[in-house]
Amino acid sequence: MSKTLDAPQGKELATQAPERPKHLIRTLMHSLREYKRESWLAPGFVAIESILEILIPTIMAQMIDQGVAGGSMPAIWKFGMILLGCAVLSLFAGFMSGRYAAIASSGFAKNLRHDLFEKVQSFSFTNIDRFSTGSIITRLTTDVTNIQFAFQLIIRVAVRAPIMVVVAWFFSFRISHSISMVFLIIIPILGVGLTALALSVHPIFEKVFHTYDHLNNIVDENLQGIRVVKSYDREEHEDHKFGRVSQRIFTLYCKAEHVMAFNWPILNTCIYGAMLIISWMGTKQIVASHNNPALGLTTGDLTALVTYAMQILMSLNMVSMIVVMVVISRADAERICQVLNEVSTVRDNSHPIDVVPDGSIDFDHVTFRYSEGSEKPVLDDINLDIASGKTIGIVGGTGSSKSSLVQLIPRLYDVSSGSLKVGGHDVRDYDLVALRDAVAMVLQKNVLFTGTIAENIRWGNPDATDEDVRRVCKLAQADGFINEFPKGYDTYIEEGGSNVSGGQRQRLCIARALLKKPKILILDDSTSAVDTKTDQLIRHAFATEIPDTTKIIIAQRVASVEESDEIIVMDEGHILDHGTHDELLETCEEYRSIYESQTKNQGKGDDDDE
Incomplete structure (x- = not known):
C-alpha cells in the first residue's frame, strides 16, 4: 500500500546511536535458529583440521631426524604413513567444515532476510516513514550479504586462526623457548596496528552504506517515474544525479581503502621481521648444537619451527582479513538491527477484540x-x-x-x-x-x-x-x-x-x-x-x-x-x-x-x- 501525499517523506535513522557489539550479536543470533547445529559442526571440523595441520610439522621433524638423518628406512615408512593419514583426515575435516559453514551462513542469511522482511510488514506507517525504500532494500540485500560473508569467516577462519596460533606456539615452545618468545612480541604489535586501522575506518564504511541507501532511492525513483523522465527528456539530468552519488561512494571507498592499505605493510613487516629473527636465532642454535647437542637445535627442529612460524604468521594474516570484514559488517549489523529492534507503534493489546460488529x-x-x-x-x-x-x-x-x-x-x-x-x-x-x-x-x-x-x-x-x-x-x-x-x-x-x-x-x-x-x-x-x-x-x-x-x-x-x-x-x-x-x-x-x-x-x- 503506497503512502499518500499527506504523509511525510521517509527519513533515514542516520543519527541513531550505534548498539554495543554484544547487543548486535544477540539480536542477529535470533535468526540462526535451525542452523545452530551446522554452526557448531563447522568450527568443530575446523579445530580438527587445524590440530592435524599443526601435528604434521612435528611428525615431519621426527621423520627427518630419525629417518633421513638417521638413515632408517622403517622410520621413513612409519612417519610417512602417519603423515599421509594426517593429511587425508585434515582434507576430510576441511571439506566438512567448508560444507557446514556454507550451509550455516546461507541459512543464517536466509532467515535474516525473512526476519527483516517480516518486521517491515509489521510496521505501522509511522515506522515505515522513518526508513526510506532504498535503505530497506540495501539492508535486505547488501547488508545481509556482507553479514553472511562475515559469519562464514567467523565460524571457519576466526576459529582456525586462534587455534593455529595457540597450538603452533605451544609446539614451538616445546622445541625452543627463546625462539617461541618472538611470537609473543610480534602478536601484540600486529594487534595494536589492526585495531587502530579498524577504529579509523569504521565511520567511513557507515557513510558508505548511508550513501548506498541514497543511490537505491534514486534508482527506485527513476524506474518508477521512467515515463515522466523520458517525456521531459531528463535522462541526462538523472544520469548526472546518479553519477554524483556514485562518485561519492567511490570517494568514500577510496578513502577507506587508503586507510586499510596499511594493513599489508604492517602484516608483512611483522612476518618478515619474525622470519629474519627466527632464522638468525635458529642458525646460532644449530651451530651451538655441534658443541653441545643438548643446548642446540636439530635440522628437523628448525624445519618444524619455520613451518610453525609460517602457520602462526599466516594465521595472523587471516586475522587481519577477518578484522577488515568485521569492520565492514559491523556497520551492516548496526543497520540491520535498527530494523529488527524497531518497535511498531501499532500493536495489539493483551486481550484484543477479534470481531468487528458493524461499520459504524x-x-x-x-x-x-x-x-x-x-x-x-x-x-x-x-x-x-x-x-x-x-x-x-x-x-x-x-x-x-x-x-x-x-x-x-x-x-x-x-x-x-x-x-x-x-x-x-x-x-x-x-x-x-x-x-x-x-x-x-x-x-x-x-x-x-x-x-x-x-x-x-x-x-x-x-x-x-x-x-x-x-x-x-x-x-x-x-x-x-x-x-x-x-x-x-x-x-x-x-x-x-x-x-x-x-x-x-x-x-x-x-x-x-x-x-x-x-x-x-x-x-x-x-x-x-x-x-x-x-x-x-x-x-x-x-x-x-x-x-x-x-x-x-x-x-x-x-x-x-x-x-x-x-x-x-x-x-x-x-x-x-x-x-x-x-x-x-x-x-x-x-x-x-x-x-x-x-x-x-x-x-x-x-x-x-x-
Whole structure:
C-alpha cells in the first residue's frame, strides 16, 4: 500500500546511536535458529583440521631426524604413513567444515532476510516513514550479504586462526623457548596496528552504506517515474544525479581503502621481521648444537619451527582479513538491527477484540500528528459520527488531510489524542487482523502485483471462487475490459500493472477490495482515472449491492460524492462543514465554490479513462 501525499517523506535513522557489539550479536543470533547445529559442526571440523595441520610439522621433524638423518628406512615408512593419514583426515575435516559453514551462513542469511522482511510488514506507517525504500532494500540485500560473508569467516577462519596460533606456539615452545618468545612480541604489535586501522575506518564504511541507501532511492525513483523522465527528456539530468552519488561512494571507498592499505605493510613487516629473527636465532642454535647437542637445535627442529612460524604468521594474516570484514559488517549489523529492534507503534493489546460488529465510525476529539515533535497537528479536534451502512463523501483541497483522516480507521497510524471507534469499540482494542479484514481501502495510486488478474483480485480473499471474482469485477465495472483480453482473467499483470491503463488498474483494485466483503469501504480518490459514466455505474453498484457496507468516498469531483448521505468538507486538518449536497450548497461557501467551478467546466470535458 503506497503512502499518500499527506504523509511525510521517509527519513533515514542516520543519527541513531550505534548498539554495543554484544547487543548486535544477540539480536542477529535470533535468526540462526535451525542452523545452530551446522554452526557448531563447522568450527568443530575446523579445530580438527587445524590440530592435524599443526601435528604434521612435528611428525615431519621426527621423520627427518630419525629417518633421513638417521638413515632408517622403517622410520621413513612409519612417519610417512602417519603423515599421509594426517593429511587425508585434515582434507576430510576441511571439506566438512567448508560444507557446514556454507550451509550455516546461507541459512543464517536466509532467515535474516525473512526476519527483516517480516518486521517491515509489521510496521505501522509511522515506522515505515522513518526508513526510506532504498535503505530497506540495501539492508535486505547488501547488508545481509556482507553479514553472511562475515559469519562464514567467523565460524571457519576466526576459529582456525586462534587455534593455529595457540597450538603452533605451544609446539614451538616445546622445541625452543627463546625462539617461541618472538611470537609473543610480534602478536601484540600486529594487534595494536589492526585495531587502530579498524577504529579509523569504521565511520567511513557507515557513510558508505548511508550513501548506498541514497543511490537505491534514486534508482527506485527513476524506474518508477521512467515515463515522466523520458517525456521531459531528463535522462541526462538523472544520469548526472546518479553519477554524483556514485562518485561519492567511490570517494568514500577510496578513502577507506587508503586507510586499510596499511594493513599489508604492517602484516608483512611483522612476518618478515619474525622470519629474519627466527632464522638468525635458529642458525646460532644449530651451530651451538655441534658443541653441545643438548643446548642446540636439530635440522628437523628448525624445519618444524619455520613451518610453525609460517602457520602462526599466516594465521595472523587471516586475522587481519577477518578484522577488515568485521569492520565492514559491523556497520551492516548496526543497520540491520535498527530494523529488527524497531518497535511498531501499532500493536495489539493483551486481550484484543477479534470481531468487528458493524461499520459504524466515531471520531471523538481526534488529533493526529505524524511525529510527536510536530507543533501543528495534521488533524485537529475531529468530531465525526458515521452510522453503519451510510455513504460519506469527503472533499477538500490538496493538503487538507483527507487521506490522513481515513488512514486512522484501519490503524495505519494511531491517533495522537482522542479516540476513534469502529463498531462501538476503540480501534486500539481490536485485533489488527480482524480490524483490517473489516476495512478495505482503495487508493488513487494502487499497486497490482505480478501474476494473473484473477490472482490479483484474490488478494481480497484467497478462497474466493471464480464466480465470486467475476461478480466483484462486474460491480467494479472491470468485467468488460477483462473479457476483451485474449486470456481474460488469466491475463498476466506485469510488474506494477504497467500493461493496464490507470482506469483499469483502479477498477481492478476496487474489485479486489470488494472481494473482502468489508464492513467499511474507503475509496481515496480511487475513480479519478475513470470517466464520469463509469464512476456513476460503480457508485450505483455500491448502493444496490453492498447497502450494509459503510462507504467513505474521497473525491476531487463533486459529482462523485453528491449522492452521498453526508458530505464532509475539510480544510487544513479541520472539518469545515458537513451535510448533504443541497445543504452544503446553501451553507458552505468553499463547497459551493468547488461545485460551481466544476459545473462551469463540465462542458469542456471530463476525466477520461487513461
